[in-house]
Amino acid sequence: MTAILTAGGAVCGLARDQLLARLFGADGDTDAFLVAWTIPEVASTLLIEDAMALVLVPAFSLALAGGQAEVRRLAAATFPRLLLALAVGAAALAAAADPLVRALAPGLADPALAVDCTRLTAVTVLTFGVAGYLSALLRAHRSFMPPAAIYIAYNAGIIALALALGETWGIRAAAAGVAAGGLLMVLLQLPFALRKLRAEPDWRGPWRPWLRIPLPQTRTPADDAPRPPGGAGPGDGAIAPPRCRVNGGCGEGSEGSVGAEHAERGGDATAADGVGGRARLPAAAAGRPPVPGVASTSAGERGERGESGERGVRSGRGQEGAAPPRASVAVTGLAVVAPVACFALLRQSQVLVERFLGSSLSPGVISYLNFAQKVAQIPMVLSMMICTVTLPIVARALAEGDTERARQRVERDLTLAAAVVLAGAAYVVACAPHIIEVLFQRGEFGADATAATAGVMRVYALGLLGHTLVGTLVRPFFSGACAAHRPTWFPMAAMGGGLALTAVAGLVAVRLAGWGAPGIAAANAAGISLTAYLLLRGLRARVVPVGLRAVLPRLACLVLAAGLATASGWYAAGLPGPGSPVAACVLGAVAVPAVFAAVLAAVAARQRLLPERPQTGSEIPTHDDDHVEDDRVEDRVEDHIDDDADDDIADDIEDDDIDDVGRARA
Known part of the structure; x- marks a missing residue:
């Protein structure tokens, strides 16, 4: 759906x-x-x-x-x-x-x-x-x-x-x-x-007046149980709505909160379920990753600050007679958000460069660029659905430190997204004039505009793979940075290099070569392709050890299939002759995916028939794989140490048992 x-x-x-x-x-x-x-x-x-x-x-x-x-x-x-x-x-x-x-x-x-x-x-x-x-x-x-x-x-x-x-x-x-x-x-x-x-429905927080959540006052038998001195009772949960200030809500600085009641009793302020009275551990103690930018505290610290555990309700008094510090809660620090915002701005600046250069050309050039880009990017939009759906999976894997699961997911995303976008790019290049004629050539949009837009769209399609790879690769970069609470500026630097190439190549194409709108589109494709290459190399060394020897051959096979599919679609679209754009689009839509799938099937069959070759000297992992090999060696050493420790413990237990048997016989 x-x-x-x-x-x-x-x-x-x-x-x-x-x-x-x-x-x-x-x-x-x-x-x-x-x-x-x-x-x-x-x-x-x-x-x-x-x-x-x-x-x-x-x-x-x-x-x-x-x-x-x-x-x-x-x-x-x-x-x-x-x-x-x-x-x-x-x-x-x-x-x-x-x-x-x-x-x-x-x-x-x-x-x-x-x-x-x-x-x-x-x-x-x-x-x-x-x-x-x-x-x-x-x-x-x-x-x-x-x-x-x-x-x-x-x-x-x-x-x-x-x-x-x-x-x-x-x-x-x-x-x-x-x-x-x-x-x-x-x-x-x-x-x-x-x-x-x-x-x-038992949430009590500063959004209550807006959400209008009913908060019934209930007590459980556990709430009436006697409490040990200096500690929280067995059912010490939130039994009544917090007494909030009218203007301050139930957030920071409100008196009468549940956390304040905990602190005044001198008990543990760790959260408890208000309904069943079940004690809940802090996120760190329960093995859950902390929320980025939200202060993670132990149970004692929560008692000192009067925090009501999972509900995040802080009182304004804390311990009796002490004024707690005001803790600010934020999604993440500016240091984590700034690289993401800068990367997004630089990526969108490619459009700014195009329109800046196009405004100096004849009227209508910006429109040709826009219509061509919108149609050409449809395959990219479809391919990015894969990454949109799997982004929470990658983020959770990186937050849990499971880089192997993240690596497998990223490699699959790269392959699937590239397959979708390359098949679509092959169709766009093969049938560009017919697509634009069917979609736009009516009313104020004439045949000259159709020809100009189709020429630009074919050039745009050359950079679709780069756009898709950039969108796929940048997600694990920023997901890893958010999980680690530290910024990563590498994607911004890579995008800056691509944008610089786009600007320089565009100026050369427009001012010196006189290529007009197709030259601007070619500069866009060159810049985004450079960014994709830099991100692919940087992701392996910094975040997820993506196997380049596995990913690059797959991409090469997909590019080969797309090239052959483009040629077949171009030929099929030309069979009906001029004046039949709908028939040309239909024939291209049949020929392109058929040839694309056939080439991939042939490549897969050939790989299955090839015997496995032993590793040669040229295939020995290079320094790029050192960190992966070091991790594996460290894991083996730790396993060996753990085995030795287990053996020593078993020997000690066996000696103690022999001594006990000897004393019993004596």
């Missing part, structure tokens, strides 16, 4: 682009709207797909390991601050729309129109941020359907307002639709997120 909803979002995106092309064509007005559309594109990457997901999905996954109450505490500590920051950011962008447009596209034909559209689309900073937060919460709970459906709602808002107001507002109607679509993304996910937060 997740795949169907994701595909539905892509189909709705195509319908949106078809409508914009039919109503407004590919000219200077469309270019102005696309410059304003840069804000929601950057916001989508930063706040929904990459930065927000890569930080919050691992954070919520780790919080779930400590119980649902940890998730609520995490949400209560982070969401209000995030909401305020997003609102301020949206207002600042709307106020600075004029200089922003002149910086992004200095050669634009109608900058005033772009400024108006930018002020409308700036609200997506707020709505996309909230939508991304809710998506991360739901994905961590393994609820993938609502986040997968948000782009259906988003595109529906754009289509509805473009149809309703297009005659009177022109291209500004599409910008207003972007703002409405962002709001629909939030409203779609909100009921599901609230249901997850209401999962445990």
Whole structure:
């Protein structure tokens, strides 16, 4: 169902682009709207797909390991601050729309129109941020359907307002639709997120007034049992709602909390279940990983601070006569979030480079680049579904220190995602003119625009594998950083190198070679491919020991299959002749996957027939494998030491038994 909803979002995106092309064509007005559309594109990457997901999905996954109450505490500590920051950011962008447009596209034909559209689309900073937060919460709970459906709602808002107001507002109607679509993304996910937060009705926290959770006052027989002096009773749980301040909620600084009652009695403030009176161990003692950015304390420390264990309720008094320090609860430190945000911004900056270079060319070039990129990236969107679903698995494996399970999952993700995107790229390259003619050539979008867009799309397709590998490889990087509570700047550095290559190659292609829009697309493909190579090499040495000897041959086989499938699809699409784009697309859709699958089957059969070769000197692991071999040697040494220790203990026990038997006989 997740795949169907994701595909539905892509189909709705195509319908949106078809409508914009039919109503407004590919000219200077469309270019102005696309410059304003840069804000929601950057916001989508930063706040929904990459930065927000890569930080919050691992954070919520780790919080779930400590119980649902940890998730609520995490949400209560982070969401209000995030909401305020997003609102301020949206207002600042709307106020600075004029200089922003002149910086992004200095050669634009109608900058005033772009400024108006930018002020409308700036609200997506707020709505996309909230939508991304809710998506991360739901994905961590393994609820993938609502986040997968948000782009259906988003595109529906754009289509509805473009149809309703297009005659009177022109291209500004599409910008207003972007703002409405962002709001629909939030409203779609909100009921599901609230249901997850209401999962445990005995939760008592600062979100109670908003969620309206009933908190009955109950006592159990264990609560009335006598307590040993200086300690907590057998059923010492939360037996009544905390007495909260009217304005302060039940969070930090509120008097009368359950943790304060524990501390005043001098007992252990470790959490207990309020219903059954079962004592619960702290996360560290129970073998659960701590929540990133949330202070992990022992039972004694919780008693000193008056913390009510799993519920995360802190009192303002702590021990009797002592003022506890104010503990701030955050999702993760700025040091962990900053590399993710910088990476996402640098990746989205490729689009900024393209539009900056395209604004100096003839009107319509930015539109050609946009339409070509949107269609060409459909295979990448489908392939990234695999990584979206498996991200919590990788995050949990890295949090538990199980790098072997994480390695196996990452290697499988790389192979499967590459297979999906390369098969789609082969079809895009083979049938590009026919696809664009079927999708867009109507209304204001003519044959010249079709030819220009198809040429750009074929070049874009060359970088689809790089885009998919980058999206797959960066997830374990940031998941490992979140689990280890330390930042990783390598992905940002790799993306910076790719962006530099994109900018330099684009300037050469446009200013010196005169290649125009296809040259910009080629620079994009070169830059993202370099980033993918650097990330693949860096992941092995820093996070997960991915086997390059296993991954690279698989990728090579997939590239070979895609090349042969492209040739066959190109030939099949040309059989119907001009004037039959639908037939050409159908023949290409049959030929490309058939040849792709046949080549892979032939390669697999050949590998099964080949005998296993003994390891030669050239295949001896190099220094890149030293850390893996060292770990294996250390494991064998530790096992040997443990075996020797067990033997010694057994010998001592046997000697003691012999002595006891001798004394008994005497």
